[in-house]
Amino acid sequence: MIMTLASLLDVTRRFGEAPALDHVTLDIEPGTLVGLLGPNGAGKSTLLSLVAGLRRPTSGTVTLFGGDPRDHRNRRALGVTPQESALPPTLRVGEVIDYVGAHFDQRMPTAELAAEFGLGDLLRKQTGALSGGQRRRLSVALAFVRRPRLVLLDEPTTGLDVDGRRALWDAVRRQHEAGATLVLTSHHLEEIEALAERVIVLASGRIIADDTLESVVGRVGVSQVRLRSAESDRIASLPGVTHAERNDDGSVTFSARDADELVVALVHAGVPFTDLAIRGATLEEAFLSLTDGPILERAS
Amino acid sequence: MSTVGLTVTHAKYNLIETARIPIALISSLAFPALALLFFVVPQSIVASNALYATQAVVSLSVFAVMSNSLFGFGLTVAENREKPWDPYLRTLPAPGVARVLGQVFSTGALGIAAILPVIVLGALFTAASASLLHVLAGLLALIIGSLPFMFIGLCIGYSMPSKAAIAVVQVVMFALAFIGGLFLPPLLFAPWLDAISRFTPSRQARELVIWAVQGGTLEPWVWIGVLAWTLLTFALALLLFRRDEGVRFR
Numbered sequence: 001m002i003m004t005l006a007s008l009l010d011v012t013r014r015f016g017e018a019p020a021l022d023h024v025t026l027d028i029e030p031g032t033l034v035g036l037l038g039p040n041g042a043g044k045s046t047l048l049s050l051v052a053g054l055r056r057p058t059s060g061t062v063t064l065f066g067g068d069p070r071d072h073r074n075r076r077a078l079g080v081t082p083q084e085s086a087l088p089p090t091l092r093v094g095e096v097i098d099y100v101g102a103h104f105d106q107r108m109p110t111a112e113l114a115a116e117f118g119l120g121d122l123l124r125k126q127t128g129a130l131s132g133g134q135r136r137r138l139s140v141a142l143a144f145v146r147r148p149r150l151v152l153l154d155e156p157t158t159g160l161d162v163d164g165r166r167a168l169w170d171a172v173r174r175q176h177e178a179g180a181t182l183v184l185t186s187h188h189l190e191e192i193e194a195l196a197e198r199v200i201v202l203a204s205g206r207i208i209a210d211d212t213l214e215s216v217v218g219r220v221g222v223s224q225v226r227l228r229s230a231e232s233d234r235i236a237s238l239p240g241v242t243h244a245e246r247n248d249d250g251s252v253t254f255s256a257r258d259a260d261e262l263v264v265a266l267v268h269a270g271v272p273f274t275d276l277a278i279r280g281a282t283l284e285e286a287f288l289s290l291t292d293g294p295i296l297e298r299a300s
Numbered sequence: 301m302s303t304v305g306l307t308v309t310h311a312k313y314n315l316i317e318t319a320r321i322p323i324a325l326i327s328s329l330a331f332p333a334l335a336l337l338f339f340v341v342p343q344s345i346v347a348s349n350a351l352y353a354t355q356a357v358v359s360l361s362v363f364a365v366m367s368n369s370l371f372g373f374g375l376t377v378a379e380n381r382e383k384p385w386d387p388y389l390r391t392l393p394a395p396g397v398a399r400v401l402g403q404v405f406s407t408g409a410l411g412i413a414a415i416l417p418v419i420v421l422g423a424l425f426t427a428a429s430a431s432l433l434h435v436l437a438g439l440l441a442l443i444i445g446s447l448p449f450m451f452i453g454l455c456i457g458y459s460m461p462s463k464a465a466i467a468v469v470q471v472v473m474f475a476l477a478f479i480g481g482l483f484l485p486p487l488l489f490a491p492w493l494d495a496i497s498r499f500t501p502s503r504q505a506r507e508l509v510i511w512a513v514q515g516g517t518l519e520p521w522v523w524i525g526v527l528a529w530t531l532l533t534f535a536l537a538l539l540l541f542r543r544d545e546g547v548r549f550r
Contacts, residue, residue: 083388088385
Protein backbone atom coordinates (compact mmCIF):
# COMPACT_ATOMS: atom_id res chain seq x y z
CA MET A 1 0.00 0.00 0.00
CA ILE A 2 1.26 3.45 -0.85
CA MET A 3 1.48 5.73 2.14
CA THR A 4 -0.80 8.70 1.84
CA LEU A 5 1.03 11.98 2.41
CA ALA A 6 -1.97 13.95 3.53
CA SER A 7 -5.61 13.18 3.92
CA LEU A 8 -8.84 14.81 4.94
CA LEU A 9 -11.57 12.59 6.30
CA ASP A 10 -15.06 14.11 6.35
CA VAL A 11 -13.62 17.50 7.22
CA THR A 12 -15.82 20.50 7.89
CA ARG A 13 -14.48 23.89 8.84
CA ARG A 14 -16.83 26.71 9.74
CA PHE A 15 -16.16 30.40 10.17
CA GLY A 16 -19.16 31.53 12.16
CA GLU A 17 -22.19 29.99 10.49
CA ALA A 18 -21.00 29.48 6.95
CA PRO A 19 -18.93 26.35 6.26
CA ALA A 20 -15.74 27.12 4.32
CA LEU A 21 -15.27 23.40 3.86
CA ASP A 22 -18.24 21.09 3.92
CA HIS A 23 -17.62 17.36 4.58
CA VAL A 24 -14.53 17.07 2.41
CA THR A 25 -12.75 13.73 2.05
CA LEU A 26 -9.52 13.63 0.11
CA ASP A 27 -6.19 11.78 -0.09
CA ILE A 28 -2.93 13.11 -1.49
CA GLU A 29 -0.78 10.23 -2.76
CA PRO A 30 2.99 10.51 -3.22
CA GLY A 31 4.35 11.54 -6.58
CA THR A 32 1.35 13.42 -7.86
CA LEU A 33 0.99 17.02 -8.93
CA VAL A 34 -2.46 18.09 -7.80
CA GLY A 35 -4.19 21.20 -9.04
CA LEU A 36 -6.75 22.69 -6.68
CA LEU A 37 -9.28 24.83 -8.50
CA GLY A 38 -12.26 26.81 -7.41
CA PRO A 39 -13.78 30.26 -7.51
CA ASN A 40 -12.85 32.77 -4.81
CA GLY A 41 -14.25 31.65 -1.49
CA ALA A 42 -14.58 28.02 -2.55
CA GLY A 43 -12.41 26.86 0.34
CA LYS A 44 -9.03 26.34 -1.36
CA SER A 45 -7.02 28.38 1.11
CA THR A 46 -8.91 26.93 4.07
CA LEU A 47 -8.06 23.45 2.82
CA LEU A 48 -4.37 24.30 2.55
CA SER A 49 -4.31 25.99 5.96
CA LEU A 50 -5.76 22.84 7.53
CA VAL A 51 -3.09 20.66 5.92
CA ALA A 52 -0.38 23.12 7.01
CA GLY A 53 -1.58 22.93 10.62
CA LEU A 54 -2.63 26.58 10.75
CA ARG A 55 -6.23 25.83 11.58
CA ARG A 56 -8.17 23.08 13.25
CA PRO A 57 -11.11 21.47 11.49
CA THR A 58 -14.50 22.06 13.11
CA SER A 59 -15.16 18.36 12.61
CA GLY A 60 -13.44 15.49 10.83
CA THR A 61 -9.78 14.52 10.75
CA VAL A 62 -6.82 16.02 8.91
CA THR A 63 -3.69 13.87 8.69
CA LEU A 64 -0.23 14.88 7.49
CA PHE A 65 2.46 12.20 7.10
CA GLY A 66 0.34 9.99 9.33
CA GLY A 67 -0.03 12.49 12.18
CA ASP A 68 -1.69 15.70 13.28
CA PRO A 69 -0.44 18.64 11.19
CA ARG A 70 -0.74 20.89 14.25
CA ASP A 71 2.18 19.00 15.80
CA HIS A 72 5.34 20.63 14.46
CA ARG A 73 7.17 17.31 14.21
CA ASN A 74 4.74 16.20 11.53
CA ARG A 75 5.56 19.26 9.42
CA ARG A 76 9.26 18.42 8.91
CA ALA A 77 8.79 17.25 5.33
CA LEU A 78 6.22 19.88 4.38
CA GLY A 79 7.07 22.85 2.18
CA VAL A 80 4.82 25.90 2.28
CA THR A 81 4.98 29.18 0.38
CA PRO A 82 4.33 32.45 2.18
CA GLN A 83 2.27 35.04 0.36
CA GLU A 84 4.54 37.29 -1.63
CA SER A 85 3.54 40.28 0.50
CA ALA A 86 4.46 38.36 3.67
CA LEU A 87 8.24 38.56 3.41
CA PRO A 88 9.65 40.77 6.19
CA PRO A 89 10.75 43.83 4.23
CA THR A 90 13.81 44.62 6.34
CA LEU A 91 15.41 41.17 6.09
CA ARG A 92 17.80 40.38 3.25
CA VAL A 93 17.09 37.58 0.78
CA GLY A 94 19.92 35.44 2.18
CA GLU A 95 18.71 36.02 5.72
CA VAL A 96 15.15 34.96 4.91
CA ILE A 97 16.43 31.74 3.32
CA ASP A 98 18.70 31.09 6.33
CA TYR A 99 15.88 31.88 8.77
CA VAL A 100 13.56 29.34 7.17
CA GLY A 101 16.39 26.89 6.48
CA ALA A 102 17.37 26.83 10.16
CA HIS A 103 14.20 24.85 10.82
CA PHE A 104 15.34 21.87 8.79
CA ASP A 105 18.10 19.34 9.36
CA GLN A 106 19.02 18.53 5.79
CA ARG A 107 18.61 21.78 3.99
CA MET A 108 19.73 22.94 0.60
CA PRO A 109 22.64 25.40 0.76
CA THR A 110 21.39 28.97 0.45
CA ALA A 111 23.45 29.71 -2.66
CA GLU A 112 22.26 26.58 -4.44
CA LEU A 113 18.59 27.31 -3.70
CA ALA A 114 19.00 30.93 -4.77
CA ALA A 115 20.61 29.85 -8.04
CA GLU A 116 17.81 27.34 -8.70
CA PHE A 117 15.19 30.09 -8.45
CA GLY A 118 17.19 32.84 -10.14
CA LEU A 119 17.93 34.78 -6.96
CA GLY A 120 21.72 34.34 -6.99
CA ASP A 121 22.52 38.03 -7.45
CA LEU A 122 20.00 39.23 -4.88
CA LEU A 123 21.14 37.55 -1.68
CA ARG A 124 22.32 40.82 -0.12
CA LYS A 125 19.16 42.78 -1.02
CA GLN A 126 16.42 43.48 1.51
CA THR A 127 13.20 41.82 0.42
CA GLY A 128 11.42 45.18 0.51
CA ALA A 129 13.65 46.29 -2.38
CA LEU A 130 12.76 43.34 -4.61
CA SER A 131 10.36 43.51 -7.54
CA GLY A 132 7.08 41.64 -7.26
CA GLY A 133 8.39 38.85 -9.46
CA GLN A 134 11.57 38.46 -7.42
CA ARG A 135 9.58 38.35 -4.18
CA ARG A 136 7.32 35.73 -5.70
CA ARG A 137 10.30 33.58 -6.72
CA LEU A 138 11.76 33.88 -3.23
CA SER A 139 8.43 32.87 -1.67
CA VAL A 140 8.22 29.75 -3.80
CA ALA A 141 11.91 28.95 -3.22
CA LEU A 142 11.31 28.91 0.55
CA ALA A 143 9.03 25.89 0.15
CA PHE A 144 11.96 23.93 -1.25
CA VAL A 145 14.67 24.81 1.29
CA ARG A 146 14.56 21.26 2.53
CA ARG A 147 13.78 18.89 -0.38
CA PRO A 148 10.23 18.45 0.95
CA ARG A 149 8.03 15.42 0.33
CA LEU A 150 4.86 17.49 0.08
CA VAL A 151 4.65 21.10 -1.06
CA LEU A 152 1.63 23.38 -0.86
CA LEU A 153 1.78 26.18 -3.41
CA ASP A 154 -0.96 28.77 -3.01
CA GLU A 155 -1.18 30.92 -6.13
CA PRO A 156 2.53 30.61 -6.89
CA THR A 157 2.70 32.77 -10.00
CA THR A 158 0.15 35.51 -9.34
CA GLY A 159 1.55 38.79 -10.59
CA LEU A 160 4.30 37.26 -12.72
CA ASP A 161 4.82 38.03 -16.39
CA VAL A 162 4.80 35.22 -18.94
CA ASP A 163 8.56 34.63 -18.82
CA GLY A 164 8.64 34.66 -15.05
CA ARG A 165 5.73 32.26 -14.89
CA ARG A 166 7.35 29.80 -17.28
CA ALA A 167 10.67 29.98 -15.45
CA LEU A 168 8.89 29.23 -12.19
CA TRP A 169 6.93 26.37 -13.77
CA ASP A 170 10.22 24.85 -14.91
CA ALA A 171 11.63 25.11 -11.39
CA VAL A 172 8.47 23.56 -9.94
CA ARG A 173 8.58 20.72 -12.51
CA ARG A 174 12.22 20.01 -11.66
CA GLN A 175 11.30 19.77 -7.99
CA HIS A 176 8.43 17.46 -8.85
CA GLU A 177 10.76 15.25 -10.91
CA ALA A 178 13.17 15.22 -7.97
CA GLY A 179 10.43 13.54 -5.96
CA ALA A 180 8.26 16.25 -4.41
CA THR A 181 4.50 15.85 -4.36
CA LEU A 182 2.79 19.16 -5.04
CA VAL A 183 -0.61 20.66 -4.32
CA LEU A 184 -1.11 23.84 -6.27
CA THR A 185 -3.87 26.40 -6.31
CA SER A 186 -4.04 28.93 -9.06
CA HIS A 187 -6.22 31.49 -10.70
CA HIS A 188 -4.47 30.72 -13.96
CA LEU A 189 -6.19 27.69 -15.41
CA GLU A 190 -3.41 27.64 -17.94
CA GLU A 191 -1.07 26.97 -15.05
CA ILE A 192 -3.07 24.01 -13.80
CA GLU A 193 -3.29 22.71 -17.37
CA ALA A 194 0.46 23.03 -17.77
CA LEU A 195 1.41 21.43 -14.47
CA ALA A 196 -1.29 19.36 -12.83
CA GLU A 197 -1.89 15.65 -13.33
CA ARG A 198 -4.86 15.46 -11.02
CA VAL A 199 -7.44 18.20 -10.70
CA ILE A 200 -9.70 18.82 -7.74
CA VAL A 201 -12.45 21.35 -8.23
CA LEU A 202 -13.96 22.95 -5.16
CA ALA A 203 -17.14 24.99 -5.06
CA SER A 204 -18.82 26.32 -1.92
CA GLY A 205 -16.63 24.14 0.26
CA ARG A 206 -17.41 20.88 -1.51
CA ILE A 207 -15.42 18.78 -3.94
CA ILE A 208 -17.34 18.71 -7.19
CA ALA A 209 -14.70 17.01 -9.31
CA ASP A 210 -11.58 15.02 -8.49
CA ASP A 211 -9.99 13.25 -11.41
CA THR A 212 -7.21 13.31 -13.96
CA LEU A 213 -6.87 16.49 -15.99
CA GLU A 214 -8.11 14.72 -19.14
CA SER A 215 -11.20 13.30 -17.45
CA VAL A 216 -12.20 16.61 -15.89
CA VAL A 217 -11.88 18.36 -19.21
CA GLY A 218 -13.57 15.49 -21.03
CA ARG A 219 -16.46 15.46 -18.60
CA VAL A 220 -17.79 18.75 -19.93
CA GLY A 221 -18.24 17.39 -23.40
CA VAL A 222 -18.42 20.77 -25.03
CA SER A 223 -16.48 21.45 -28.21
CA GLN A 224 -15.71 24.70 -29.90
CA VAL A 225 -16.39 25.27 -33.59
CA ARG A 226 -14.91 28.40 -35.03
CA LEU A 227 -15.62 29.72 -38.53
CA ARG A 228 -16.44 32.70 -40.66
CA SER A 229 -19.87 33.05 -42.12
CA ALA A 230 -22.19 35.78 -43.32
CA GLU A 231 -25.11 33.91 -41.77
CA SER A 232 -23.87 33.22 -38.29
CA ASP A 233 -27.31 33.91 -36.78
CA ARG A 234 -28.70 30.99 -38.72
CA ILE A 235 -25.92 28.75 -37.46
CA ALA A 236 -26.60 29.80 -33.89
CA SER A 237 -30.15 28.56 -34.19
CA LEU A 238 -29.10 25.10 -35.37
CA PRO A 239 -29.84 22.27 -32.93
CA GLY A 240 -26.95 21.40 -30.63
CA VAL A 241 -25.49 24.91 -30.43
CA THR A 242 -25.33 26.04 -26.81
CA HIS A 243 -23.57 29.33 -27.22
CA ALA A 244 -22.28 31.70 -29.86
CA GLU A 245 -19.73 34.40 -29.54
CA ARG A 246 -18.27 36.81 -32.05
CA ASN A 247 -14.49 37.18 -32.06
CA ASP A 248 -12.52 40.34 -32.74
CA ASP A 249 -11.35 39.16 -36.16
CA GLY A 250 -14.94 38.71 -37.38
CA SER A 251 -15.06 34.94 -36.95
CA VAL A 252 -17.61 33.34 -34.65
CA THR A 253 -17.08 30.62 -32.05
CA PHE A 254 -19.95 28.22 -31.41
CA SER A 255 -20.11 25.88 -28.45
CA ALA A 256 -21.76 22.54 -29.18
CA ARG A 257 -22.28 19.27 -27.39
CA ASP A 258 -21.13 17.42 -30.49
CA ALA A 259 -18.92 19.24 -32.96
CA ASP A 260 -19.26 16.55 -35.64
CA GLU A 261 -23.05 16.76 -35.63
CA LEU A 262 -22.91 20.51 -35.89
CA VAL A 263 -20.65 20.37 -38.94
CA VAL A 264 -22.95 17.85 -40.59
CA ALA A 265 -25.94 20.10 -39.82
CA LEU A 266 -24.06 23.07 -41.24
CA VAL A 267 -23.39 21.31 -44.52
CA HIS A 268 -26.99 20.04 -44.77
CA ALA A 269 -28.36 23.50 -44.15
CA GLY A 270 -26.19 24.85 -46.95
CA VAL A 271 -24.89 27.76 -44.91
CA PRO A 272 -21.79 29.28 -46.49
CA PHE A 273 -18.70 29.31 -44.24
CA THR A 274 -14.89 29.48 -44.39
CA ASP A 275 -11.92 28.97 -42.06
CA LEU A 276 -13.50 26.13 -40.09
CA ALA A 277 -11.60 25.09 -36.94
CA ILE A 278 -12.69 22.63 -34.24
CA ARG A 279 -11.19 22.05 -30.82
CA GLY A 280 -12.18 20.31 -27.61
CA ALA A 281 -13.00 22.05 -24.36
CA THR A 282 -10.31 23.72 -22.31
CA LEU A 283 -9.99 23.37 -18.57
CA GLU A 284 -11.36 26.86 -18.30
CA GLU A 285 -14.59 25.82 -19.98
CA ALA A 286 -14.72 22.66 -17.91
CA PHE A 287 -14.23 24.71 -14.79
CA LEU A 288 -16.95 27.19 -15.66
CA SER A 289 -19.46 24.54 -16.54
CA LEU A 290 -18.70 22.61 -13.36
CA THR A 291 -18.99 25.63 -11.10
CA ASP A 292 -22.09 26.96 -12.88
CA GLY A 293 -20.25 30.12 -13.72
CA PRO A 294 -21.41 32.25 -16.63
CA ILE A 295 -20.33 31.07 -20.05
CA LEU A 296 -17.13 32.90 -20.69
CA GLU A 297 -17.54 36.10 -22.65
CA ARG A 298 -14.10 36.47 -24.01
CA ALA A 299 -12.89 37.75 -27.35
CA SER A 300 -9.73 35.88 -28.20
CA MET B 301 17.37 21.68 14.96
CA SER B 302 16.80 21.70 18.71
CA THR B 303 14.19 23.88 20.35
CA VAL B 304 16.97 25.93 21.95
CA GLY B 305 18.62 26.49 18.59
CA LEU B 306 15.31 27.49 17.01
CA THR B 307 14.62 29.86 19.90
CA VAL B 308 17.94 31.60 19.28
CA THR B 309 17.19 31.72 15.55
CA HIS B 310 13.82 33.37 16.10
CA ALA B 311 15.23 35.83 18.65
CA LYS B 312 18.06 36.73 16.29
CA TYR B 313 15.86 37.52 13.31
CA ASN B 314 13.34 39.36 15.50
CA LEU B 315 16.17 41.62 16.67
CA ILE B 316 17.54 42.12 13.17
CA GLU B 317 14.07 43.10 11.94
CA THR B 318 13.61 45.58 14.80
CA ALA B 319 17.13 46.97 14.56
CA ARG B 320 16.70 47.78 10.86
CA ILE B 321 14.02 50.33 11.83
CA PRO B 322 16.08 52.41 14.29
CA ILE B 323 13.30 54.83 15.22
CA ALA B 324 11.40 51.96 16.87
CA LEU B 325 14.40 51.41 19.13
CA ILE B 326 15.03 55.05 19.91
CA SER B 327 11.57 55.74 21.30
CA SER B 328 11.59 52.85 23.75
CA LEU B 329 15.23 53.42 24.70
CA ALA B 330 15.02 57.19 25.07
CA PHE B 331 11.74 57.78 26.89
CA PRO B 332 12.64 56.46 30.37
CA ALA B 333 16.05 58.17 30.20
CA LEU B 334 14.42 61.47 29.23
CA ALA B 335 11.90 61.09 32.05
CA LEU B 336 14.79 60.73 34.47
CA LEU B 337 16.54 63.78 33.04
CA PHE B 338 13.45 66.00 33.11
CA PHE B 339 11.58 64.85 36.20
CA VAL B 340 14.18 63.52 38.61
CA VAL B 341 17.50 65.24 37.95
CA PRO B 342 16.17 68.84 38.32
CA GLN B 343 14.45 68.07 41.67
CA SER B 344 17.30 68.43 44.09
CA ILE B 345 15.27 67.03 47.04
CA VAL B 346 15.06 63.71 45.23
CA ALA B 347 18.24 63.85 43.19
CA SER B 348 20.55 64.66 46.07
CA ASN B 349 19.07 62.09 48.47
CA ALA B 350 20.67 58.69 47.91
CA LEU B 351 17.61 56.76 49.13
CA TYR B 352 15.06 58.67 47.07
CA ALA B 353 17.27 58.97 44.01
CA THR B 354 17.94 55.24 43.97
CA GLN B 355 14.22 54.55 44.31
CA ALA B 356 13.51 56.95 41.44
CA VAL B 357 16.05 55.17 39.23
CA VAL B 358 14.47 51.83 40.18
CA SER B 359 10.98 53.17 39.43
CA LEU B 360 11.98 54.39 35.98
CA SER B 361 13.82 51.15 35.27
CA VAL B 362 10.64 49.26 36.12
CA PHE B 363 8.76 51.67 33.87
CA ALA B 364 11.28 51.12 31.03
CA VAL B 365 10.96 47.36 31.27
CA MET B 366 7.20 47.52 31.67
CA SER B 367 6.62 49.73 28.64
CA ASN B 368 9.08 47.65 26.63
CA SER B 369 7.22 44.46 27.61
CA LEU B 370 3.76 45.84 26.94
CA PHE B 371 4.75 47.29 23.56
CA GLY B 372 7.14 44.51 22.66
CA PHE B 373 4.57 41.80 23.29
CA GLY B 374 1.21 43.53 23.03
CA LEU B 375 1.80 45.49 19.89
CA THR B 376 4.25 43.15 18.16
CA VAL B 377 2.05 40.11 18.66
CA ALA B 378 -1.08 41.97 17.53
CA GLU B 379 0.74 43.25 14.44
CA ASN B 380 2.28 39.91 13.62
CA ARG B 381 -1.08 38.19 13.81
CA GLU B 382 -2.29 40.51 11.07
CA LYS B 383 0.71 39.93 8.82
CA PRO B 384 0.88 36.91 6.55
CA TRP B 385 4.51 36.23 7.61
CA ASP B 386 3.43 34.99 11.03
CA PRO B 387 1.09 32.28 9.71
CA TYR B 388 3.91 31.24 7.41
CA LEU B 389 6.27 30.84 10.35
CA ARG B 390 3.60 28.76 12.05
CA THR B 391 3.75 26.25 9.17
CA LEU B 392 7.47 25.64 9.80
CA PRO B 393 8.42 22.66 11.94
CA ALA B 394 9.14 24.67 15.08
CA PRO B 395 7.35 24.18 18.39
CA GLY B 396 5.26 27.20 19.39
CA VAL B 397 7.45 27.62 22.44
CA ALA B 398 10.47 28.41 20.24
CA ARG B 399 8.63 31.26 18.56
CA VAL B 400 7.31 32.64 21.85
CA LEU B 401 10.65 32.33 23.65
CA GLY B 402 12.38 33.90 20.66
CA GLN B 403 10.10 36.88 21.13
CA VAL B 404 10.77 36.85 24.89
CA PHE B 405 14.53 36.95 24.45
CA SER B 406 14.55 39.59 21.73
CA THR B 407 12.19 41.81 23.76
CA GLY B 408 14.21 41.09 26.90
CA ALA B 409 17.40 42.20 25.19
CA LEU B 410 15.72 45.48 24.25
CA GLY B 411 14.42 45.86 27.80
CA ILE B 412 17.94 45.61 29.19
CA ALA B 413 19.09 48.08 26.58
CA ALA B 414 16.32 50.44 27.74
CA ILE B 415 17.37 50.46 31.40
CA LEU B 416 21.08 50.95 30.76
CA PRO B 417 20.77 54.68 30.00
CA VAL B 418 18.54 55.11 33.08
CA ILE B 419 21.12 53.47 35.33
CA VAL B 420 24.05 55.35 33.77
CA LEU B 421 22.30 58.74 33.92
CA GLY B 422 21.11 58.00 37.45
CA ALA B 423 24.65 57.21 38.57
CA LEU B 424 26.13 60.27 36.89
CA PHE B 425 23.60 62.98 37.71
CA THR B 426 21.88 61.89 40.93
CA ALA B 427 22.95 60.66 44.32
CA ALA B 428 21.61 57.20 43.49
CA SER B 429 24.06 54.50 44.39
CA ALA B 430 24.21 50.74 44.78
CA SER B 431 26.96 48.17 44.80
CA LEU B 432 27.45 46.09 41.69
CA LEU B 433 26.08 43.06 43.52
CA HIS B 434 22.94 44.98 44.43
CA VAL B 435 22.53 46.21 40.87
CA LEU B 436 22.72 42.62 39.63
CA ALA B 437 20.25 41.50 42.31
CA GLY B 438 18.00 44.35 41.17
CA LEU B 439 18.22 43.17 37.55
CA LEU B 440 17.19 39.68 38.59
CA ALA B 441 14.29 41.08 40.62
CA LEU B 442 13.36 43.23 37.65
CA ILE B 443 13.20 40.21 35.36
CA ILE B 444 10.97 38.36 37.85
CA GLY B 445 8.81 41.40 38.55
CA SER B 446 8.31 42.10 34.86
CA LEU B 447 6.91 38.64 34.04
CA PRO B 448 3.31 39.81 34.56
CA PHE B 449 3.89 42.71 32.12
CA MET B 450 5.11 40.28 29.51
CA PHE B 451 2.05 38.09 29.97
CA ILE B 452 -0.32 41.09 30.02
CA GLY B 453 1.31 42.19 26.76
CA LEU B 454 0.77 38.73 25.28
CA CYS B 455 -2.88 38.73 26.40
CA ILE B 456 -3.43 42.08 24.71
CA GLY B 457 -1.62 40.97 21.58
CA TYR B 458 -3.56 37.73 21.25
CA SER B 459 -6.96 39.21 22.00
CA MET B 460 -7.28 42.26 19.75
CA PRO B 461 -6.17 43.83 16.47
CA SER B 462 -3.11 46.10 16.51
CA LYS B 463 -5.00 49.39 16.32
CA ALA B 464 -6.89 48.50 19.46
CA ALA B 465 -3.72 47.12 21.02
CA ILE B 466 -1.88 50.46 20.66
CA ALA B 467 -4.61 52.24 22.61
CA VAL B 468 -4.99 49.54 25.25
CA VAL B 469 -1.24 49.21 25.76
CA GLN B 470 -0.92 52.96 26.33
CA VAL B 471 -3.83 53.12 28.75
CA VAL B 472 -2.60 50.08 30.68
CA MET B 473 0.96 51.37 30.68
CA PHE B 474 0.20 54.84 32.04
CA ALA B 475 -2.39 53.57 34.50
CA LEU B 476 0.03 51.01 35.91
CA ALA B 477 2.86 53.54 35.94
CA PHE B 478 0.94 56.17 37.90
CA ILE B 479 -0.93 53.89 40.27
CA GLY B 480 2.16 51.75 40.75
CA GLY B 481 4.19 54.74 41.89
CA LEU B 482 6.65 54.66 39.01
CA PHE B 483 6.26 58.38 38.18
CA LEU B 484 5.37 59.78 41.61
CA PRO B 485 6.66 58.01 44.73
CA PRO B 486 3.91 56.22 46.72
CA LEU B 487 5.01 58.30 49.73
CA LEU B 488 2.95 61.11 48.23
CA PHE B 489 -0.13 58.91 47.76
CA ALA B 490 -3.31 59.33 49.76
CA PRO B 491 -3.94 56.22 51.95
CA TRP B 492 -6.77 54.93 49.70
CA LEU B 493 -4.60 55.27 46.57
CA ASP B 494 -1.73 53.55 48.33
CA ALA B 495 -4.09 50.67 49.22
CA ILE B 496 -5.13 50.24 45.58
CA SER B 497 -1.54 50.65 44.45
CA ARG B 498 -0.45 47.58 46.39
CA PHE B 499 -2.62 45.37 44.21
CA THR B 500 -0.94 46.46 40.96
CA PRO B 501 1.90 44.45 39.41
CA SER B 502 3.81 47.68 38.77
CA ARG B 503 3.88 48.64 42.45
CA GLN B 504 4.81 45.11 43.40
CA ALA B 505 7.62 45.02 40.84
CA ARG B 506 8.88 48.39 42.11
CA GLU B 507 8.95 47.21 45.72
CA LEU B 508 10.58 43.90 44.77
CA VAL B 509 13.42 45.64 42.92
CA ILE B 510 13.86 48.25 45.67
CA TRP B 511 14.12 45.43 48.18
CA ALA B 512 16.74 43.69 46.03
CA VAL B 513 18.77 46.87 45.59
CA GLN B 514 18.39 48.56 48.98
CA GLY B 515 17.62 45.68 51.30
CA GLY B 516 15.10 45.98 54.15
CA THR B 517 12.13 43.72 54.66
CA LEU B 518 10.12 42.24 51.82
CA GLU B 519 6.44 42.65 52.67
CA PRO B 520 4.39 39.49 51.96
CA TRP B 521 1.96 41.41 49.72
CA VAL B 522 4.84 42.11 47.35
CA TRP B 523 5.96 38.58 46.59
CA ILE B 524 2.48 37.09 46.92
CA GLY B 525 1.25 39.75 44.50
CA VAL B 526 4.03 39.13 41.96
CA LEU B 527 3.43 35.39 42.14
CA ALA B 528 -0.34 35.74 41.82
CA TRP B 529 -0.14 38.14 38.87
CA THR B 530 2.45 35.95 37.16
CA LEU B 531 0.35 32.79 37.45
CA LEU B 532 -2.90 34.48 36.54
CA THR B 533 -1.59 36.34 33.50
CA PHE B 534 0.45 33.33 32.37
CA ALA B 535 -2.63 31.11 32.43
CA LEU B 536 -4.64 33.64 30.46
CA ALA B 537 -1.85 34.21 27.92
CA LEU B 538 -1.45 30.46 27.43
CA LEU B 539 -5.18 30.07 26.88
CA LEU B 540 -5.27 32.88 24.32
CA PHE B 541 -2.13 31.57 22.59
CA ARG B 542 -3.54 28.06 22.24
CA ARG B 543 -6.77 29.40 20.85
CA ASP B 544 -5.08 31.70 18.37
CA GLU B 545 -5.39 31.10 14.64
CA GLY B 546 -4.49 34.59 13.52
CA VAL B 547 -6.83 37.54 13.31
CA ARG B 548 -10.32 36.65 12.22
CA PHE B 549 -12.65 39.10 10.60
CA ARG B 550 -16.37 38.86 10.85
